Amino acid sequence: MANGVRDQVLEDSRADILRAAAACFMERGYAATSIDDVARRLGATKGRIYHHFHSKTDLFAEVFRMGMDLNYEAVEPFVHREGPALPRWRSMAMAHVMQMILTKPFQRAVWIGVEMHLRGATTPEQRDVFNKLIAYRSDYGRLFRATLLQGRDEGVFDFDDLSITNQLMFMTLNSPIFWYTERPGETRADTEAVAGQVVDYALGGLMGTREAEG
Amino acid sequence: MANGVRDQVLEDSRADILRAAAACFMERGYAATSIDDVARRLGATKGRIYHHFHSKTDLFAEVFRMGMDLNYEAVEPFVHREGPALPRWRSMAMAHVMQMILTKPFQRAVWIGVEMHLRGATTPEQRDVFNKLIAYRSDYGRLFRATLLQGRDEGVFDFDDLSITNQLMFMTLNSPIFWYTERPGETRADTEAVAGQVVDYALGGLMGTREAEG
DNA sequence: GTCTATATACTGATAGAC
């Protein structure tokens, strides 16, 4: 029990740092965020941070992992539901978008990490850590692929290249991390209405342009 | 005449620096790009850069402006065409996406600038410069709004909130700056096929989900 | 017009007091 309590305190302290770090990475990006910035936001000094995380890369990696953990938790309950593709896709997409909105700072960190990896902006020491994070994120992306293919087989989705379509779909579903800001007094229903518009737009893209070619 | 030649040489020298800077900003982002990085890419030292641009902010601003100039040039010829919304929208969207692909480094810089502005990651001295750039970019965004509204009136587009839809549309149309990479031996037709898929996805989003609700 | 210094400030990270 004593161990449990101690571990909980440790986890709380780490969680505080992770939240502050996520907020800083969101506001300034990776390179422009200094450990002093994160410490200042906590009302502490960097000694506290380096006690829990042994480098800036390590701190960022934990923020990234936390963001992905949240996504998995939200979406996975729907992945293995039986039945037609469309309602399953809708549930997954809605859960994903809501997560983008509700945990925006962490999701922005995930985005920053993916972008850094794509452009090869990682140092040799960061490489190993990043490769694992990116693999984690790729696994998550694959959760949607089976449903996309099933939907195409069923004739409800209409797209050409799966890879490009997957990119376009995620770009749309992720986009609230850039432009969404909570309005004063916003209710859960308000937020879901915004998320619904995002999901509808993404779904329209998957369904194709159909008869209306002009 | 002597003046013309001298100005041309000056412009060439500036253009070389702008191209190198755009490439660096694309690869490393704004904060992580040093003036030394840009100079090294040119096979020069930073003295050369500071002779033409009086700060890093100024250099970045010029790259941003160049990217937006290219977009205007590509899209504006179609903006005032008479007739139904859909074919005009298609021409504009296609021109925009092709520009994203063909001038990717500059377009990434534009993205970086918008992102920095949105999250308020600009210093007080940068503020004025950035406000002008963002205003320039907002004007460009408005080029599409009239066509979107006309399309909704004509019943070919189906969306709720114009602001959100505009965000989603641009996110889709811009997305090649993140995932597109030219393949060896790629022809103009190949590139246009990729761009076409992006345009189709964006159009599907604008047209809505229609009868297939499930 | 471009280069080689150099001033000044800030960064990630460590060591040791409390």
Place this chain on the structure above:
DNA sequence: GTCTATCAGTATATAGAC
């Protein structure tokens, strides 16, 4: 477990030689 002090490295920007 958190703080203070400090080191070594790197950044922007400037001054002056060529």
